[in-house]
Amino acid sequence: MTFEKIHTENMVLHYGSKMALNNISINIPEKKVTAFIGPSGCGKSTFLRSLNRMNDLIDGVKIEGNILIDGINIYDKNIDVVTLRKKVGMVFQKSNPFAKSIYENVAYGPRINGVKDKNQLDEIVETALKNAAIWEEVKDRLGDSAMGLSGGQQQRLCIARTLAVNPEIVLMDEPASALDPLSTSKIEELIVQLKEKYTIVIVTHNMQQAARISDLTAFFYLGELIEFDKTKKIFTNPDKKQTEDYITGRFG
Amino acid sequence: MIKSFKKNIKGILIEGLTLSSALIIIAIVVVMFTVIVIGGKDQITWEFLTSFPEDGMTKGGIFPAIYGTALLVILMSIAAVPFGTITAIYLTEYAKENSIIAKTIRFAVRTLAVIPSIIYGLFGLGFFIKFVGTQMDNAFLGGQLKWGQPNILWASLTMSLLTLPVVIVSVEEALKTVPKDLRAASLALGATKWQTIWKVVIPGSISGIMTGTILAVSRGAGEVAPILFTGVAYYLATLPASLSDQFMVLGYHIYVMTTQSANVDKTMPIQFGTTLVLLMLTFILNFSAIILRYRIRKKKTD
Numbered sequence: 001m002t003f004e005k006i007h008t009e010n011m012v013l014h015y016g017s018k019m020a021l022n023n024i025s026i027n028i029p030e031k032k033v034t035a036f037i038g039p040s041g042c043g044k045s046t047f048l049r050s051l052n053r054m055n056d057l058i059d060g061v062k063i064e065g066n067i068l069i070d071g072i073n074i075y076d077k078n079i080d081v082v083t084l085r086k087k088v089g090m091v092f093q094k095s096n097p098f099a100k101s102i103y104e105n106v107a108y109g110p111r112i113n114g115v116k117d118k119n120q121l122d123e124i125v126e127t128a129l130k131n132a133a134i135w136e137e138v139k140d141r142l143g144d145s146a147m148g149l150s151g152g153q154q155q156r157l158c159i160a161r162t163l164a165v166n167p168e169i170v171l172m173d174e175p176a177s178a179l180d181p182l183s184t185s186k187i188e189e190l191i192v193q194l195k196e197k198y199t200i201v202i203v204t205h206n207m208q209q210a211a212r213i214s215d216l217t218a219f220f221y222l223g224e225l226i227e228f229d230k231t232k233k234i235f236t237n238p239d240k241k242q243t244e245d246y247i248t249g250r251f252g
Numbered sequence: 253m254i255k256s257f258k259k260n261i262k263g264i265l266i267e268g269l270t271l272s273s274a275l276i277i278i279a280i281v282v283v284m285f286t287v288i289v290i291g292g293k294d295q296i297t298w299e300f301l302t303s304f305p306e307d308g309m310t311k312g313g314i315f316p317a318i319y320g321t322a323l324l325v326i327l328m329s330i331a332a333v334p335f336g337t338i339t340a341i342y343l344t345e346y347a348k349e350n351s352i353i354a355k356t357i358r359f360a361v362r363t364l365a366v367i368p369s370i371i372y373g374l375f376g377l378g379f380f381i382k383f384v385g386t387q388m389d390n391a392f393l394g395g396q397l398k399w400g401q402p403n404i405l406w407a408s409l410t411m412s413l414l415t416l417p418v419v420i421v422s423v424e425e426a427l428k429t430v431p432k433d434l435r436a437a438s439l440a441l442g443a444t445k446w447q448t449i450w451k452v453v454i455p456g457s458i459s460g461i462m463t464g465t466i467l468a469v470s471r472g473a474g475e476v477a478p479i480l481f482t483g484v485a486y487y488l489a490t491l492p493a494s495l496s497d498q499f500m501v502l503g504y505h506i507y508v509m510t511t512q513s514a515n516v517d518k519t520m521p522i523q524f525g526t527t528l529v530l531l532m533l534t535f536i537l538n539f540s541a542i543i544l545r546y547r548i549r550k551k552k553t554d
Contacts (some may be wrong), residue, residue: 052440085440086441092433092436094433098437108451109441112441123282166439
């Protein structure tokens with residue numbers, strides 16, 4: 001078996017004394033959209049957050065097993081978390097722009113990486129906003145506060161902010177769950193475009209969404225990875241009965 | 253359902269009692285303000301605010317006391333605000349919520365807040381003047397008396413200890429208003445913890461930090477006890493020019509004028525004038541803190 005972009009092996013996560021993820025082994029390929037589905041509390045978000053070590057912020061989380069990105073164990077004690085997170089960006093469920101201007105939101109990442117040149121920053125900001133399909137809507141008001149944008153626009157701004165750091169992987173934790181249908185479809189279109197350049201891993205509650213945008217789908221249930229395969233196969237002819245029950249809406 | 257007459261009377265009596273105690277509070281404020289404003293308003297002239305006391309402090313102005321108060325609160329803030337802010341940052345950003353160290357710090361802060369202010373004065377005398385000051389004189393001046401006596405530096409540092417809990421608690425509150433999501437967003441972009449604090453958390457809570465500072469300053473401007481032994485002077489013919497000089501202060505000046513003056517009746521207008529100035533000063537400070545706080549709340553709900 002070849003190691004793909006993200007590869008985990010017998011990964012176990014304890015939250016205090018409670019086991020939240022059990023024996024997760026998965027191989028997520030590059031430049032594809034991979035969706036994590038499953039009922040609430042199944043561990044899919046927790047697993048996602050392990051991939052850029054955002055779980056480090058939570059007390060009592062203990063991880064065993066290997067999580068390799070490009071063949072490197074990201075939980076190795078020599079790993080610099082800050083560098084890891086630049087490579088593995090994250091978009092959150094609730095849009096969380098900083099109370100700064102649109103421009104400064106996108107420029108935040110490059111700035112903390114030491115980019116000072118105004119022209120270079122302008123260029124990064126423009127590219128990121130274009131890649132996040134929001135440039136046309138905000139190009140005339142980059143100096144305005146990001147808080148004045150609509151929910152959907154804020155979320156695309158947050159995606160732009162993540163892209164501005166030039167990550168290789170973008171993790172998305174239910175990025176459209178708080179949005180109206182129109183904004184959701186914009187985000188979905190965007191995700192499909194983004195896979196040309198980035199490896200996308202998305203957690204979603206919305207099975208139609210997973211079916212529409214993802215190439216591969218992983219079904220999580222009670223902290224275990226039940227099935228991982230091509231999205232088409234998962235939704236038409238899953239191997240496991242639990243997967244089928246969930247897909248067809250018999251539980252969850 | 254007919255109301256029982258007895259119950260009805262009881263209800264009215266209780267409501268009346270609670271209302272009248274509330275009204276007494278209003279009356280106290282009104283009386284206090286009326287007396288001070290009527291007594292002091294004619295006294296407040298440019299001359300009074302900008303000149304030195306004259307004729308054994310029976311005439312003239314209160315400029316040295318205003319100047320001393322301003323200098324005291326500025327020096328106090330320079331010490332208390334950074335120190336308090338850094339402590340609050342440790343408590344909210346670094347310390348684990350229920351760790352022993354966080355609990356101990358919070359206990360210490362609460363204890364500092366309830367210590368009577370005169371005890372701060374005694375501590376300042378014993379620690380800053382007798383210990384630190386004397387050691388400095390012995391070490392640098394061969395025992396010549398310079399720092400081992402009351403001055404504005406020791407008074408400001410003593411006052412900063414008193415206001416420290418105010419700063420810590422209000423800065424902590426301000427830092428907590430910055431949503432966890434924003435910290436997560438910053439960290440997920442590859443920012444270090446310190447970059448996150450410096451570029452997201454502090455800018456997001458700056459008006460709260462300002463509010464805390466103003467509250468601390470207004471508390472400090474009105475206090476007399478902590479500086480009583482540590483630097484305030486009865487009368488000085490010159491303004492303090494160095495950190496080792498003594499100084500005059502509005503609050504203490506009122507005390508001096510009302511109890512230590514050779515002719516209390518003659519200085520009555522000055523007493524009223526000084527009281528009004530001090531009252532207005534703390535009032536303006538508190539009012540600006542309230543406005544700032546209101547603007548933060550509004551921003552949060554927007």
